[in-house]
Amino acid sequence: MKKIVLTVLVSFLTLGIWAQNKNVTGQVTDETGAPLEGVSVSIKGNSKGTQTNKEGKFVISILANGSVVNFSYIGYKSVTKSVNSSDPIQVKLEKNNANLDEVVVIGYQSIKRKDLLASVASVNAKDLKDIPVNSAAEALNGRLAGVTATTAEGSPDAAIRIRVRGGMSITSDNSPLYIVDGVQVENGLSSIAPQDIQSIDVLKDAAATAIYGARGGNGVILITTKGGRKGKMQVSYNGFYGVKELSKRLDVLSPYDYVFYQSERSRGSSVDSLAFLKNFGSTWDTLGNYRNAVPTNWQNEVFGKSGVTRTQNLSLMGGTNKFTYNFGYTMNDDQAIVLNSKYKRNMFIAKTDYQATKKLKLGLSGRYSVQEVLGAGVSDDKGSSYNRLRNAVKYRPFLSASQDIEALDPLADPNVGNGLNLVNPIALANAEYRKKTTTNSNVTVYAAYQVAKNLTLKSTFGYDMYDYVDLKFNDSITPYSVLQGSRKPITGLDTSNRKTLTNSNVLTYSLKNFKDAHDFDFLIGEETYDLSTTNTFNLNKLLPSGSTPANSFTAVSPGVPFAGYPKRAETRYTSLSFFGRINYAYKDKYLFSANVRADGASKFAPGKQWGYFPAGSFAWRVKNEKFMESVNFISDLKLRFGYGEVGNNRINDYLYLSTFKNDGTYFYGINNQMVTGYSSAGLVNPNLQWESTQNKNIGIDISFAKRFDLSVDVYDNASKNLLLNVPIAPTFGYSSQLQNIGKTNNKGIELQLNAAIVKGKDFNWNANFNISHNVNKVVALGINQTSFYPSASWGVSGQPTDYIIKIGQPLGSMYGLVTDGFYKVSDFDYNPATSVYTLKAGVPTNVGIIGTVQPGSIKFKDLNGDGVVDLNNDRQIIGNANPTYTGGLNQQFSYKNWDFSVFVNFSYGNQVYNANKIEFTNGYTNNANLLSVMQNRWKVVSDLGMTTQWINSANQAVGMAPDVLAFINSNAKIWMPIKSSGAFYPHSWAIEDGSFVRINNVTIGHSIDSKKLARLKISKLRFYFTGNNLAIFTKYTGYDPEVSVAGSALTPGLDYSAYPKSRTFIFGVNATF
């Protein structure tokens, strides 16, 4: 270590000697007088400079006749001093909370925030430090105006849906473009540790994103990783250890209430009654015994254990004047709260820069990570039968006599309707094995050459490899095996390999302060992108019973492949682009920027491959006008106007080409043997194009009272040519064709306020607040098409759709029946002779939905007033997943060596479709438990066990006299559980207010006094405690209102079988040596 320090010092000294004749020493401190290490000290007009050491001290050579020395440090205002004597100088740097000098990365170059002409939101390392999480995407949630990061569910590798200003596309991928250190990387946030990130800049409007052309339509996220910096090697260690617990449980019926309901459910059906007698006892009196049954809380058993999260991060950074480096290693180890669920990740990162000659700078950086996720998770997109949460909620809430907790239930009925049989959730968790391994490697090289004064050419090459292996094993008791594998194990082995090669060449010319008035920037560039993917899919059934995951994934599987397997798919996508940008500023008062990009993409037919994306913006720095000079209250005021066109080409490859499938979709029996057929893959559309958006943005940036920076942006994004699978005349032989025909609109306003509320010697209080409002609307669909329905993603066969995409309505509109309480006795005519209840004339009937209607049946509104409730005429939009407002408030306090931060995020006005609630309160499946809300249901059995009403064999409702039923149910608050398949139909009762305020993160930290540390050779040492997801204030009755399980972009806000979220308590250390 000493050696390195010496070498570095010597090199500094020699450099100094080579340059000069007079040495000046000095010290740099912050406002409180504490020394600042690493402040860059440079001399104007000379590229040489130095940095302050641990004591804030420096030595620099100046010209004999004096020099202008500049002191700059990230997060502080720069100071310039004229030095002409060799007397030691003392410099105090003032903290810069206004962020205006912060450098912001925009496409292919970086500029100062104060010169921004576009809407850009940023998060930097300082903010990330307070959020000890394993995913940078998670850290973005609620921090940036106009950027939402929704975690689909609580699993450690859950997809995080990032949307910039709501997303424009209806059916295509709405993910933003990720650029890591200048190179496009698919889903860049998941392969980088938050600890390695220097800054994240999100480009929101077309004025900035149009430089990315056909890929910029969903916003661009630019990630800059930490690089080295001049100075001796700095070793940093960040580590944390945390404990996780389930943040909420759903209440279910007690054993006695459960058995009571099962008895009730069996009435009127000889089959069910027999099954009940067999399972639970013969007489009403014996049922009382279940009051003493020990309840088993399956939710606790399956995901109530405490989880553990561990992260260690080590980084080495430093460098000389010529060479800087940063190496990092991060290890994450998560034991999730769900049984058999684990997450492990190891990441390496390296970034080096080398000033080869005066004019040539080279850089090399690389990343490597391996991530392993164990556990089958909770949700499954194959359909309701395969989801697992239902077992933990609906499974019988006590153990059968002498039953082991992990044993299969001898009483369970495997032949229930729609394959919805319940399985012991512990046994199930042990019978399903899944391991997902992701390996990411990435290398980026650049060379920047200063061709002439102010003219630089930079070439960047990037290579990225993504390797994914997904092993699945379903033993014989799992629904998958039961329903599709003849109760023999099933194995799946999928692999995905993605290779990306990128190259960009950019020439920049910049001329500052020409004739004291003109600033001029010019950029021209070219870029190629080459993405190859290979996916393979293996799925085998009928493995020998007793197979294990360990002996099933051999090269030759002992099973039989499913029809159409194994499969292999290869694609290659190439694009070639040219782009340019001109920035011009007049006296720092009027700023203009214009850029254009031409994109050619292999995804489209020749002749349709090229697209052009122009954008322009203008800003007026009002503050620099004469009339504002005297307004001291306002330190900066800038108005921005931007307009541009961007595209989205995140669609599948080769869609314009006619191809044939041979994947087992179609086959025919010839000679009693299966012959698989070649079949047309679809009706191709040779005219396919990318989707495009016209974006208008007006913004204002204002700094006032020396403490506040406020940015407000108003935007209007009009998207067109959206790809839709439009229904076509089915007599062509296909149901739909992909066409560029949809239009949507996003309008919104967002506000970001950064405040340094208190700036003191000992106490500082900073706050960042943001709030956004976005209104989404579908403007056009296919010809003659006013709406379409995405297919239902859960439920039973014949499940009606639960979302609608309709012109004039937002995406994410939930669709269904309108709940209207339940039928009362007074809705029926009673025939005392036959005991038959018939609906009174004028009372609408539900018979088509739930079967025979009786007192206590759920009631839906007859919207068209025809007396019959049916799916065709009586459904409407019943919910909207889009929030009216989202935002967050982050507050950071520091007092002497203590720091404290609280981050709260919120969403207001969005609705969640609680599909769990529909399934968990219905009586469709035999022996299934119910949510405790059904305790107050309409009952059909008296307290003494008498059947008070039932459906007879002629499908009539029969029962005791109306006053008896009314008396027994005088306290009923909710309908009787539905037993028909209508029990799964979406209705407005399940649409809940998803507004929430979440105390997302609270951190308290203490830094040990640097003087005490000096002896330990430690320059910084901080301990902290953090609570993540500490509390949530919401009316939502499900696990968590921030949920969106389905893979489809068309059904946001669906809560069905989501992996429950956990609360985490973390202890961590940051140390720098």
Next chain:
Amino acid sequence: MMNKLISKNVIYLVTVILLLTGCTKFLDQRPTTEVSTDLVFSDVPSVTKALASVYSRLVGDAGYGIRLSLYYPVDNDEMQGPTGAADNDRRDIARYSATSGNAQITNPFNQIFTGIEFANICIDNIPKMTMYTAGSDQEKKKLQRLYGEALTLRAQFYLEGIRNWGDLPAHFTSASNQAGANPFPAKTDRDSLYEKLLVDLKEASALVPWRNELTAIGDQQDERITKGTVKALRARIALYRAGYSLRKTGTMVQGSNAATYYQIAKDECNEIMNSGQHKLNPSFKALWKDQVCARTVADPDGELMFQASAIGRSGVADTKLGYYNGPTVNNLGNKSINVLPTYFYAFDSTDTRRDVTCAIYNVNADGVTKTGQTITAINDGKYRRDWITNPSILPTDAVQYLSLKWQIIRYSDVLLMFAEAENEISGPTAAAYNAINQVRRRGYGKSITTPDATVDLPAGLSKAAFFDAIVKERSLELGGEGIRKYDLIRWNLLASKLATTKTELLNMSNRVGNYANLPQSMYFKTPSTAEDVTLWSNSFYKAAPTATPTGTTKVVWISTAINSTALSRFATGFTTGKSELLPIPQPAIDANFNLKQNPGY
């Protein structure tokens, strides 16, 4: 220095530009794992696989797997659909109450047109293949057969579409050639569609070999189409073309120039009969039990002329024959097709076809003993789970797809079509008599070729009486094979036959007229494994003993249940001028505003 720098950079820039111009090909990416049209239509095995996809659209849930074969052809004067309340689903279709929103109409409509599109792709591409004109003799012949099969399958899909939905858009080339110019195709009159199909089939019959000529071109005898199939289908289409159908005006109108088409039907049938390639299986029961339900591939007589071949045990390309219909085994099965009591009594007591077509039992859990059923719960019997072998199905196996092949055309149909066409052209000639009598003799278990006065039609029938005999014989011979409803429509007899059946059912329920002396109870033997009349201890035609004979169990027979169970749901929504066609599915109209709804819907 500066000059040097500039020249250096010029070189660099030029290099970059050169690289880029070399990159025009960079954007030309082609699929590597997906298969192009050129590759599929390059050799015989690939084309055979393309044709397998066309064939596959015959079967599956939306094809003859269940909907086209078992949902749509009922109710008729033979059989009716399932019990239960109106459901906006299969029951409503059977009862003629379907609306355009009935979900069971959409998928079959779409599947028929998928079949047509897949066939069109083959028809467009096979003749363009180099091998089609320049291949070896055998390759050319095989490709000609494949091309002819595609034409024949397209005709079959269109026929199924037209007889259910009437006029339809004309799609005689693949969608990629049509959809761009005319995305919203209007209907074409069925007469001209039929004419096109007849021309196609004439072409196909010249290309497809007879079943005994297959080995010569290196093909095996299997379920695929042969020349006999092509000709039989052409005869059938000619009869539909000559017959009545519900037109867009809402009236039943006969096709123009009927005589021309009767002649086509007669000629095609005549050629098949004279070819010696097809004949009747001597035993009606063996045909169904030992051939169809035994899933044999070999067909020594060639009676099974066109089959929809099922495989895969799933809704894609299998059938639910024997599960949705027919007797249940161990309570497994839907028993959703019931034989009408009047149809059961339409058979002569000595007709061997009665106990094949009607199964009055369900099989117990042991897989062999039977439980007799009441008269309103008689199952149709040609596709029976308990007859299935190769492999046989265990009584406990809950599988719903039993891989039985749906019979589209049998040789007996060809004989009856001949008799019908001959009668229309020349009256009841000896040739017409000979054809129908072959069918009758086999039905009564007699020698097919030996005249037999006890079963042959009486000589000297008038043209009209002979026609009536054909109407009846087709019902007895082809009952439950998805033919009756459409026969009645082309004869314009559906409304009157349904009305007569309703009257007769009521009479039977009230035990009046011919039905006064029929038994009110039937007693089946327990235990018994009998699958025909011998299951019963008393006669179907005489008054029953009042006391239950020992060793038997009683079921209610002629009773008011015929009214309350059978008649009460029989064709209740039938409206003439509307119900002869199904409604065009609403999604098809929504996607194509030029597709007009059928009359009355």
